[in-house]
Amino acid sequence: MHPLLRDDLARLPELLDETRAYAVRLLAGLDDRPAAQAPVRREPVPLPVEGTGLKGAAETFAERWEPGFAASAGPRYLGFVTGGATPAALAGDWLTGVLDQNPTSRADSTAPDLEREAASWLRELFGLPPEHQGVFVSGATMSNVAGLAVAREWLGERYGVPVAERGVAALGPVTVLSGTPHSSIGKALSLLGLGRSAIRRVDPLPGREAVDVARLADALEELGGRPAIVVANAGTVNTVDFDDLRAIAALRERHPFWLHVDAAFGAFAALSPAHAHLVDGLGEADSVCVDLHKWLNVPYSSAIQFTRRRDLQARVFANSAAAYLGPVGDDPDPVHLTPENSRRLHAVPAWFTLAAYGREGHAEVVRRDIALAELLGERIAALPGYRLLAPVRLNVVCFTLAEAPERVGELVTAITESGEAFLTPTVYDGVPALRAAFSNWRTTEADVERVAGLLGRLAP
Numbered sequence: 001m002h003p004l005l006r007d008d009l010a011r012l013p014e015l016l017d018e019t020r021a022y023a024v025r026l027l028a029g030l031d032d033r034p035a036a037q038a039p040v041r042r043e044p045v046p047l048p049v050e051g052t053g054l055k056g057a058a059e060t061f062a063e064r065w066e067p068g069f070a071a072s073a074g075p076r077y078l079g080f081v082t083g084g085a086t087p088a089a090l091a092g093d094w095l096t097g098v099l100d101q102n103p104t105s106r107a108d109s110t111a112p113d114l115e116r117e118a119a120s121w122l123r124e125l126f127g128l129p130p131e132h133q134g135v136f137v138s139g140a141t142m143s144n145v146a147g148l149a150v151a152r153e154w155l156g157e158r159y160g161v162p163v164a165e166r167g168v169a170a171l172g173p174v175t176v177l178s179g180t181p182h183s184s185i186g187k188a189l190s191l192l193g194l195g196r197s198a199i200r201r202v203d204p205l206p207g208r209e210a211v212d213v214a215r216l217a218d219a220l221e222e223l224g225g226r227p228a229i230v231v232a233n234a235g236t237v238n239t240v241d242f243d244d245l246r247a248i249a250a251l252r253e254r255h256p257f258w259l260h261v262d263a264a265f266g267a268f269a270a271l272s273p274a275h276a277h278l279v280d281g282l283g284e285a286d287s288v289c290v291d292l293h294k295w296l297n298v299p300y301s302s303a304i305q306f307t308r309r310r311d312l313q314a315r316v317f318a319n320s321a322a323a324y325l326g327p328v329g330d331d332p333d334p335v336h337l338t339p340e341n342s343r344r345l346h347a348v349p350a351w352f353t354l355a356a357y358g359r360e361g362h363a364e365v366v367r368r369d370i371a372l373a374e375l376l377g378e379r380i381a382a383l384p385g386y387r388l389l390a391p392v393r394l395n396v397v398c399f400t401l402a403e404a405p406e407r408v409g410e411l412v413t414a415i416t417e418s419g420e421a422f423l424t425p426t427v428y429d430g431v432p433a434l435r436a437a438f439s440n441w442r443t444t445e446a447d448v449e450r451v452a453g454l455l456g457r458l459a460p
């Protein structure tokens with residue numbers, strides 16, 4: 001054994017204690033750490049030939065890298081849609097690395113069954129019917145990829161073309177209808193060989209991001225009975241608008257289509273009694289995407305993908321040529337259900353946080369974040385110089401500078417430089433705007449007042 005490895009092994013308890021103490025200091029400082037850092041490009045240094053052992057590596061990391069990291073796990077990082085990590089999720093994440101399981105098959109451990117349990121808990125959490133079965137992937141983009149891959153196979157089934165065997169070219173052109181799809185849908189279609197141009201945007205309702213279901217019905221009618229894919233959106237990123245899922249699902253009585261719902265963070269509306277109606281009909285979908293590293297507050301990388309057609313999913317992702325992995329069968333191992341073969345046991349942090357806080361604990365986070373978004377919305381509506389661009393429907397406040405929307409970029413920079421908060425810019429309905437997205441379990445009213453105070457001071 002290399003002497004540095006031998007030394008680290010001998011001192012492992014002590015070294016891990018030091019790492020733990022460092023982690024505790026970082027977490028204790030999360031509230032005071034700048035929410036985001038103005039990005040500075042760091043060039044790579046040459047590969048160390050002689051290493052420095054864990055202690056030396058940790059020192060280099062603490063000196064060279066950690067100071068440039070954002071407080072994205074902290075309470076006033078309101079950019080994108082970013083969750084933190086609950087205490088239990090964090091502990092679960094550590095233990096994932098400690099046990100280092102590869103959950104591809106059931107040949108050597110119960111690890112895949114932990115994923116099955118966590119997936120069934122999540123299915124219950126979002127109120128999906130038992131026909132939906134979930135698998136863990138690395139993020140909502142991969143969940144959309146996997147869901148749309150199953151959709152592609154379903155189209156093949158309708159046309160009598162086994163796409164997984166013959167390739168997407170055998171399928172011919174595919175139409176994907178959607179109102180306000182997330183950018184990752186285009187990426188997924190590119191990756192799946194369906195092409196970004198397969199998307200046909202259907203007009204939303206006036207002044208909304210939710211699709212106009214009558215127009216969607218017209219677009220399906222125009223296909224003249226050709227099967228299609230409909231991507232419904234449950235929680236758009238700018239204004240968190242929701243398609244009418246039940247009405248869309250009902251269109252399947254007259255038109256053949258696969259209904260994929262991107263509910264990356266919108267699915268969590270199911271946990272708030274006042275908002276659960278927004279995801280009414282989610283269980284009717286053929287496939288559903290939900291991110292977990294957003295509102296479940298587990299560390300990156302974690303998302304879940306549900307579908308009613310696991311048989312088609314296994315056709316797409318079967319790794320059947322490897323004799324040592326065994327047959328796909330009726331109850332396929334994870335290796336036959338997702339893009340990866342070997343991978344991390346993604347489900348552990350989700351399992352820990354659900355075991356630790358249960359449905360009620362997570363519902364409290366969701367309800368609180370929604371209330372905080374509403375509070376910031378009220379504060380911004382009352383601030384001179386600002387204007388809300390949409391009502392606060394769930395956990396995002398979308399707003400702009402009332403007199404000078406073109407100066408939003410400067411405002412974003414000033415907010416970032418203050419270190420107090422981080423918000424991301426967007427363009428909504430042609431207007432440069434900002435979004436404040438609440439999905440962290442740590443955020444409190446005091447944080448909202450701090451952000452409102454900051455916006456007041458920075459108003460032009």
Ligand SMILES: *Cc1c(COP(=O)(O)O)cnc(C)c1O
Nearest residue numbers: 139140141142182184262264291
């Ligand atoms: C965040 C998000 C995605 C993509 O999620 P990643 O975890 O970044 O891959 C997809 N759809 C919606 C609606 C999202 O909010």
